Amino acid sequence: MLSIDPNTQSERDNYKLLTGSIIPRPVAFVTTLSKEGVLNGAPFSYFNIVTANPPMISVSVQRQAGNQKDTARNAIGAGEFVVHISDETYVEAINETAAPLPPNESEIELAKLTPIKSEAIAVPGVQEASIRMECVLERAIPLGGTEAQPACDLLIGRVVRFHVAERLYEKGRIDAEGLQPVSRLAGNSYAKLGEQFEIVRPT
Numbered sequence: 367m368l369s370i371d372p373n374t375q376s377e378r379d380n381y382k383l384l385t386g387s388i389i390p391r392p393v394a395f396v397t398t399l400s401k402e403g404v405l406n407g408a409p410f411s412y413f414n415i416v417t418a419n420p421p422m423i424s425v426s427v428q429r430q431a432g433n434q435k436d437t438a439r440n441a442i443g444a445g446e447f448v449v450h451i452s453d454e455t456y457v458e459a460i461n462e463t464a465a466p467l468p469p470n471e472s473e474i475e476l477a478k479l480t481p482i483k484s485e486a487i488a489v490p491g492v493q494e495a496s497i498r499m500e501c502v503l504e505r506a507i508p509l510g511g512t513e514a515q516p517a518c519d520l521l522i523g524r525v526v527r528f529h530v531a532e533r534l535y536e537k538g539r540i541d542a543e544g545l546q547p548v549s550r551l552a553g554n555s556y557a558k559l560g561e562q563f564e565i566v567r568p569t
């Protein structure tokens with residue numbers, strides 16, 4: 367086995383080890399509203415569940431040369447955002463939204479996605495997703511880097527409304543095959559849902 371001390375290599379090399387090892391990662395497509403009312407959208411694969419009590423999710427948004435990305439700035443400013451589950455039907459459009467547009471331009475318009483009003487928050491979602499979650503910002507935690515210049519903003523969102531396509535929902539469970547989720551591997555590689563199997567937990 368190779369033994370690698372992260373302190374002896376570059377941030378880029380640590381990034382490659384993390385993004386190549388922690389796979390497959392689910393991809394959150396996140397919409398936010400700027401102060402000026404521009405609907406922003408971008409994908410994030412540093413994404414997971416925090417707890418179900420109450421339902422909370424996390425999205426880690428990296429800073430660029432110390433500057434917050436639009437998603438972090440808007441989510442912190444408005445205290446709200448929408449998380450959509452990426453799937454095969456609109457992954458190409460999601461990828462287009464990763465373009466680094468200036469804050470006054472909407473990636474949603476660029477990628478021709480369709481805004482849809484939220485019920486519990488002011489930030490719209492997009493209609494193309496089969497699952498979306500309206501979130502209220504529970505906490506934003508600057509982490510990494512230095513105190514003066516953190517490396518990222520860890521956004522913790524409390525889900526205040528789930529929207530699920532009826533065809534995917536049965537007795538409170540989600541049809542994984544029907545969802546066609548897309549996950550991210552390293553670089554430009556993605557993965558579809560693979561073969562499923564079950565393992566019964568010991569009691």
Ligand SMILES: Cc1cc2nc3c(=O)[nH]c(=O)nc-3n(C[C@H](O)[C@H](O)[C@H](O)COP(=O)(O)O)c2cc1C
Pocket residue numbers: 393406407408409410411412413426427428429435436437438461463464465466467550
């Ligand atoms: C599939 C995919 C996953 C991504 N995951 C992340 C991530 O977890 N964290 C991050 O900071 N950027 C991530 N990015 C890059 C952002 O989407 C990109 O920087 C985007 O322009 C940010 O948009 P914003 O400035 O509108 O917030 C990812 C890009 C792609 C294509």
